[in-house]
Amino acid sequence: MSTSSTFPSDFLWGGAIAANQIEGGYKEGGKGLSIQDVMPQGITTPRTEGPTDDNLKQVAIDFYHRYAEDIALFAEMGFKTFRFSIAWSRIFPLGDEAEPNEEGLAFYDRVLDECEKHGIEPLVTISHYETPLHLTETYDGWVNRDLIGFYERYARALFARYGARVKYWLTFNEINSVLHAPLLSGGINTPKDQLTKTDLYQAVHNELVASALATKAARELAPNAQVGCMILAMPVYPLSPDPDDVMASLTTERTNLAFGDIHVRGEYPGYYLRSLRDQGVDLVVTDEDRAVLKENTVDFVSFSYYVSVAETADESKRVMGEGNLFPGVRNPTLKASEWGWQIDPVGLRIVLNQFWDRWQKPLFIVENGLGAKDELVEVDGRKTVIDDYRIAYFNDHLVQVGEAITDGVDVMGYTSWGCIDLVSASTAQMSKRYGFIYVDRNDDGSGTLDRYKKKSFDWYAGVIRSNGASLTR
Ligand code: BGP
Secondary structure (H helix, E strand, C coil): CECCCCCCCCCEEEEECCHHHHCCCCCHHHCCCEHHHHCCCCCCCCCCCCCCCCCHHHCCCCHHHHHHHHHHHHHHCCCCEEEEECCHHHHCCCCCCCCCCHHHHHHHHHHHHHHHHCCCEEEEEEECCCCEHHHHHHHCHHHCCHHHHHHHHHHHHHHHHHCCCCCEEEEECCHHHHHCCHHHHHCCCCCHHHCCHHHHHHHHHHHHHHHHHHHHHHHHHCCCCEEEEEEEECCEEECCCCHHHHHHHHHHHHHHHHHHHHHHHCCCCHHHHHHHHHCCCCCCCCHHHHHHHHHCCCCEEEEEECCCEEECCCHHHCCEEECCCCCEECCCCCCECCCCEECCHHHHHHHHHHHHHHHCCCEEEEECCCCECCCCEEECCEEECCCHHHHHHHHHHHHHHHHHHHCCCCEEEEEEECCECCCCCCCCCCCCECCCEEECCCCCCCCCCCEEECHHHHHHHHHHHCCCCCCEC
16 A cells, blocks of 8 residues: 655655765865774774775775765755765865865865756755874874864865855764764764773764854844754664663663753753763863853754664663664664664654654654675666665565655655765775665775666666655555
8 A cells, every 4th residue: 555645745855965975086076084994894993004905995986076976866856955065174174274175176066066957955064074184193193172162163164165155954863972983973083992981972072062153143143044963873672561661761861862962952951960970080061061062952853873772781682783883782673784773663753752752852863774695687788786685674664654654744855875885984895885875896896886766766867866755655
């Protein structure tokens, strides 16, 4: 049975990517190095001293040179929006310069030209796991308060240049992930096992203040823009109805919810302050920081959603499964992807309802998708992938988005993650494919970089064309 469309007529259908996972051109156009240049295996191994040839991200899928062709393919699917990130080190190669790099700014002008040509609304992430390496090595990343000023200068340069062309902005990708992946998410050079809790939470605080200052800058420089936070959403279910398990799941979930609470309400919630005290964390928070947070709350909340997890107070039952960047207690009722991420479409409806009830802010699903191994085959003389598993994943999740909209949740749009195959963030593999478009590149770097439409390409085009009415329950 197909669903009659519950999606609003202005629903922003599209796809999402991040600069470091698709652009390549890692030293072109005056670009400086970023943390990604010393993370050839993602978060699975410690950073390297300098760039190494085995790093797939040096070329990635060569979007730096093929952006026009790729955006045309997105347009062919009918994208209303395209979420991309700007590589900070293209604009400020070291991160602490006074003036931006014109060649870097000009590259994104060209990307925006292509979006405009096809009537695609850009959705721009200011910082997506690509802190300039110099800021990591010289300042220890976000542990250092100086980063606030460098980020604000960078954000101001973007609003000044693109503010009239870009309506939707996200300040930090999955801002809560810094607690789990300090180098990837916070540009923090100190290895995780040597990082003090105080330094880690100071980095969190510095990012939150920077996020609010970017929102403030957008109000001044791009008054028509809307600024959202971006949270890694991962609903946490109690493993059993035992009240201790319910409390444990609430406590774990709050480690993520706190970031939305602060962005939306402009202050630290009591449970968060208690957790800092319990952990012996002593933060430097100025009165000015408090005022900046309070006065510059977000217009909307965006989030990624891949998995739900469980939680229990009983240590002996804490069997861990894989998650997006950090593990969680395995839910025995759910199946998992080839990478062990548990698949839970209803969890997306739960998150949407929970966030709406809690914050009453428009919600934007800016990442969701299935990382899977694909096989390129030939059908009627054309290379393609018969990815029915991916179609099923998207269909089931989008049906739940429709349910949430019927529940009364204000959902602005949906951008699937990795609408074109790209290098994975956690494992740096090409073989973990998310796209509607196959890119001929392998884990060993071989391949022509040619693009092929998968079966899901036409399927997603149909969903967009029918505004969700073609989804099946
Ligand atoms: C999120 C990141 C993305 C992305 C996605 C899938 O955490 O924001 O950058 O890559 O997860 O994760 P992975 O690439 O590790 O499969």
